[in-house]
Amino acid sequence: MSQNRFLAxxxxxxxxxxxxxxxxxxxxxxxxxxxxxxxxxxxEINPAFAAQWQGKHREKINISxxxxxxxxxxxxxxxxxxxxxxxxxxxxxxxxxVERGGLVAADWKKRFPHEATPYSSISVFLVRKGNPKxxxxxxxxxxxxxxxxxxxPKTSGNGRYTWLAAWGYALQxxxxxxxxxxxxxxxLFGNVxxxxxGGRGATTTFTQRGVGDVLVTFxxxxxxxxxxxxxxxxxxxxxSVTIEAPAPVAVVDKVVDKxxxxxxxxxxxxxxxxxxxxxxxxxxHFRPRDPALLKKYAARFPAVQTFTVDSALGGWAKVQKAHxxxxxxxxxxxxxx
Amino acid sequence: xxxxQHKVLPGFHLALxxxxxxxxxxVLIPLAAVFIKSSALSLEEFWAVVSAPRVVATYQVSFGLSxxxxxxxxxxxxxxxxxxxxxxxxxxxxxxxxVDLPFxxxxxxxxxxxxxxxxxxxxxxxxxxxxxIKVAFGPLGILVxxxxxxxxxxxxTVQPILEDLDTxxxxxxxxxxxxxxxTFRLVILPILLPALLTGFALAFARAVGEYGxxxxxxxxxxxxxxxxxxxxxxxxxxxxxxxxxxxxxxxLLISFALLLLINLLQAWTAKRTGRNR
Numbered sequence: 001m002s003q004n005r006f007l008a009x010x011x012x013x014x015x016x017x018x019x020x021x022x023x024x025x026x027x028x029x030x031x032x033x034x035x036x037x038x039x040x041x042x043x044e045i046n047p048a049f050a051a052q053w054q055g056k057h058r059e060k061i062n063i064s065x066x067x068x069x070x071x072x073x074x075x076x077x078x079x080x081x082x083x084x085x086x087x088x089x090x091x092x093x094x095x096x097x098v099e100r101g102g103l104v105a106a107d108w109k110k111r112f113p114h115e116a117t118p119y120s121s122i123s124v125f126l127v128r129k130g131n132p133k134x135x136x137x138x139x140x141x142x143x144x145x146x147x148x149x150x151x152x153p154k155t156s157g158n159g160r161y162t163w164l165a166a167w168g169y170a171l172q173x174x175x176x177x178x179x180x181x182x183x184x185x186x187x188l189f190g191n192v193x194x195x196x197x198g199g200r201g202a203t204t205t206f207t208q209r210g211v212g213d214v215l216v217t218f219x220x221x222x223x224x225x226x227x228x229x230x231x232x233x234x235x236x237x238x239x240s241v242t243i244e245a246p247a248p249v250a251v252v253d254k255v256v257d258k259x260x261x262x263x264x265x266x267x268x269x270x271x272x273x274x275x276x277x278x279x280x281x282x283x284x285h286f287r288p289r290d291p292a293l294l295k296k297y298a299a300r301f302p303a304v305q306t307f308t309v310d311s312a313l314g315g316w317a318k319v320q321k322a323h324x325x326x327x328x329x330x331x332x333x334x335x336x337x
Numbered sequence: 338x339x340x341x342q343h344k345v346l347p348g349f350h351l352a353l354x355x356x357x358x359x360x361x362x363x364v365l366i367p368l369a370a371v372f373i374k375s376s377a378l379s380l381e382e383f384w385a386v387v388s389a390p391r392v393v394a395t396y397q398v399s400f401g402l403s404x405x406x407x408x409x410x411x412x413x414x415x416x417x418x419x420x421x422x423x424x425x426x427x428x429x430x431x432x433x434x435x436v437d438l439p440f441x442x443x444x445x446x447x448x449x450x451x452x453x454x455x456x457x458x459x460x461x462x463x464x465x466x467x468x469x470i471k472v473a474f475g476p477l478g479i480l481v482x483x484x485x486x487x488x489x490x491x492x493x494t495v496q497p498i499l500e501d502l503d504t505x506x507x508x509x510x511x512x513x514x515x516x517x518x519x520t521f522r523l524v525i526l527p528i529l530l531p532a533l534l535t536g537f538a539l540a541f542a543r544a545v546g547e548y549g550x551x552x553x554x555x556x557x558x559x560x561x562x563x564x565x566x567x568x569x570x571x572x573x574x575x576x577x578x579x580x581x582x583x584x585x586x587x588x589l590l591i592s593f594a595l596l597l598l599i600n601l602l603q604a605w606t607a608k609r610t611g612r613n614r
Contacts, residue, residue: 071574096576152557155574194474195557197570204449210458211474324575326389334559335390 027060028264033083035070035093035157036200037221038247041284042087048280049271053264061264069198070157077103077252084256084265087249089121090157091309092316094250101254108250111266117246118272119286121218122306123165125237126206126225133213137239138169141214142187149212150192151202153323153330157245158199160324162216163189165243167323168312172241186333207234218245220285223300244306247286368589375582386583391559392568398476399565400591403544406483411537414491415529421492422499436492439485444549451482452554474556479564482550487540494536498529527610531603538599545592 032042046063053061066073066081074093077083078100086104088094097104109115127135133146141148151159166188170181194211196202199221206215207229214237215222222236249269256262271277278288282297294301313319323329375383386392420426421433439447455462455472465472472478502525510520548566555562565588572581 069574071576075573075576100576152571154571193556193558195559197552197557197567201553205474209452209456209473211456326386326577326580331391 027062028261029062029064030084030261030264030268031064031066031082032085032087032268033066033073033077033081034087035073035089036067036198037218038087038089039065039067041281041286044280044284045272045277048276049268052271052276053267063268069155071155082255082259083252084259084261085249085251085269087247087269089245089247090160090316091246091248092320093157094248095316097250097252103252103254104250105253109248111251112249112269113273114289115246115248116250116269117248117289118269118277119281119288120244120246121220121286122244122304123161123216123239123242124219124222125239126215126217126222126234127213127237129233129235131235131237135214135237138166138188138241139173141166141191141216142184143191146191146214147193147212148188148191149194149196149202149206149215150189151199152195152197156196156198156202158202158217158221159195161218161243161245163323163330164309164313164319165216165239168243168307169239169241171312182329182333185329189333219287219301223285238302238304241305241307244287244308246308371582371585371589374579375586377579378583383583386580387587391563392565392584394560395563395565395568396587396591398479398561398563399545399588400595402476402480402483403541406480406487406544407537407541409480409484410487410491410540411533414488414536414540415495415533417488418492418495418499422496436489438489439487440489444486444547445553447485448482448550448553451478451485451550455481455554473554474562476555476562478554478556479551479562482554483544483547486547486550487544490539490543491533491536494532494539495529498532502528527606530610531607534599534603534606538596538603541599542592542596545588 032046034042042063042065046065050061050063053059066076066083068076070088070090070093074086074088074096077086077097086094086097091109094104094108098106098108105111112118125135125141127133133140135141135146140146150162153159153163163185166185167181170184171178174180174184194202194205196205199217202215203217203221203225205211207225215225217225226234226236249272251262251265251269253262256265272281273289275290275293278290278293282288282293282300285300287301288294288297307313309316309319321328378386417436421429421436452473453459455465455478457463457466457473459473462473470477472481506524507520510524515523546566548564548570551564552567555564555567557563557567565584569581569584569588572578572584
């Protein structure tokens with residue numbers, strides 16, 4: 001019995017030693033598993049961080065990226081994809097890693113500043129040039145005769161934020177009257193002629209197929225559309241109040257402990273909060289946390305009144321259950337169409 | 338050295354063994370995993386998932402449109418095969434190769450191309466929409482996509498049978514006084530029917546499982562143009578793996594029942610026309 005235990009310890013000890021020595025022999029490699037539209041951002045973050053790390057530690061570091069629909073990506077990590085860090089656009093996609101398999105420690109939000117969210121974006125409107133339908137605020141989206149393009153709230157984080165933004169706006173407007181808020185989002189989603197599976201699909205429907213009067217999407221995506229496909233075909237409209245979508249990040253504890261990459265992974269995520277990382281973030285039209293940078297790029301980020309899921313809607317767990325679970329508010333409203 | 342059975346080539350046991358192992362690895366084990374995963378639900382829970390009104394609506398869309406698409410392909414696929422076998426025309430080889438294109442094209446590409454074509458601002462959509470025919474972002478769009486991906490199946494199953502079919506048969510029928518329609522209905526069609534049914538079944542099965550191309554053109558509105566595979570994806574996105582497999586089980590069962598029915602029908606027609614072996 002004790003001999004067995006000794007053997008186990010020995011093996012464990014040797015394994016640990018090997019793991020701690022490994023970085024000295026081989027280059028450290030980190031895998032960042034992320035959501036769909038952060039591709040361009042991390043393409044710029046990674047070399048900047050690698051240069052900094054090399055300067056400090058005299059060793060090379062490689063960072064691989066994996067992008068895709070956020071829930072699918074989280075599912076892949078649960079399924080065994082060895083991600084050192086996970087960078088998402090909504091907290092539930094990291095919480096699921098706590099629940100399933102304990103891959104991430106439950107207190108992940110406390111490990112980094114700002115609840116572990118280095119940046120955020122907000123839901124805004126993109127309308128056709130000159131805004132022919134006169135769309136200024138959420139109430140205009142619920143008007144008869146306005147076609148609204150939104151991705152499916154069941155399958156897309158972007159769509160979920162749009163739904164919650166409309167819901168939060170209605171609650172504010174009707175002073176917490178849920179019956180009237182329900183009626184409002186029902187009308188708004190009744191104006192949706194096409195439900196795409198994800199944010200990029202909705203973008204294509206609106207810009208390439210010419211369907212709809214207004215696209216509701218994240219600020220960074222809207223700016224990108226205007227730059228890439230726009231050529232002055234669209235106008236950006238900021239509603240009176242909207243939802244803020246913080247992008248959470250976490251170290252995948254089980255993986256970094258196994259690979260011995262905790263220091264590098266933590267440094268990588270900390271880099272996102274550094275002035276250099278925040279500047280790259282701001283240049284990609286995500287709203288940085290650093291007040292100095294917000295000021296520097298004030299022209300890019302007009303001040304808008306915002307609320308978050310935590311501040312106005314009682315947190316993700318509650319929202320998920322009340323709105324998006326099967327038979328929840330979204331299903332009820334979809335059934336009445 | 339008389340063999341036990343009158344087979345020219347040996348290796349029956351080996352071949353059967355390989356067949357069973359291969360089929361198990363590739364088909365049976367993954368399918369069994371689906372059934373096992375869904376058994377985590379109690380019977381009531383399972384029923385609640387698969388009989389939710391929104392999910393039931395997708396069965397109608399998926400299976401109804403798949404059957405319709407397969408039927409359309411059976412008619413036009415037969416015509417195409419006929420033209421390719423019986424007539425000579427310039428560019429015939431090219432047309433023949435074109436038939437296989439829906440096989441090779443990534444389905445997402447097909448979906449995007451069809452959507453671009455039939456959307457209100459597309460080449461075809463701009464003429465159809467003023468007439469009140471809305472193809473993209475509705476059930477009609479799903480049908481178009483399913484017809485597209487199912488086309489090669491009917492053509493490729495009917496073509497070899499038609500090539501084997503001697504024109505002498507038709508001449509004999511004509512010389513015995515059969516009218517053209519009679520020749521087709523009583524001589525040619527019975528011979529082609531088993532192959533046609535196989536093509537129909539393949540096109541149908543392909544259409545039921547299709548996701549990539551449909552998703553772009555469907556519009557995906559609840560109760561109108563959502564397909565069953567989308568329901569499965571939706572469940573997966575919400576980390577409801579068990580619910581997703583429950584719907585998958587129902588899809589499998591319905592598909593299996595329908596395919597079995599078609600196969601029985603095919604066996605029956607084959608027997609009736611004396612082509613069974």
